[in-house]
Amino acid sequence: MTLTILYFASLREALGQSREVLALPDEIGTVGALRHYLCERGDVWSRLAPGNNVRAAVNQQMARDEAALQGGDEVAFFPPVTGG
Template sequence: MSVKLLYFASLREALGRASEELGLPQGVATVGALRAHLAARGEAWAALAEGRNVRAAVNQHMVGADGAVQAGDEVAFFPPVTGG
């Protein structure tokens, strides 16, 4: 199962990339599990760890940690932003 991942703002800077294609291991079927999988990569990836203030969208729809992730989905991660 492959998904397209997008990283925005400070996450893009911390990770050194704006996007990637990722084949997910068996059992990673939610945004929360995906974040845990990515955070396990270490160092900069800890920015995606549980408890960090990161928002997610699947196919341009905001979702929580229990949001489903399926083959072909686009999953975007971004920090909350403020405006004025």
């Protein structure tokens, strides 16, 4: 399964990248599993761990950790929004 993953704002700066295309093992079927998978890169990637207040969207809709993922999805991770 291949996903496009986007990072925004302070998270983008901390990770040093704004976008990546990742081929993932099939067992990464949810947003929560993807978080865990990315956290295993270690170091700054631990920011994506649950409890660090990093939000997620799937195909440009806000998504919880239990949200299902499919090949071709666009997943985004970002801090709480501060517009307005």
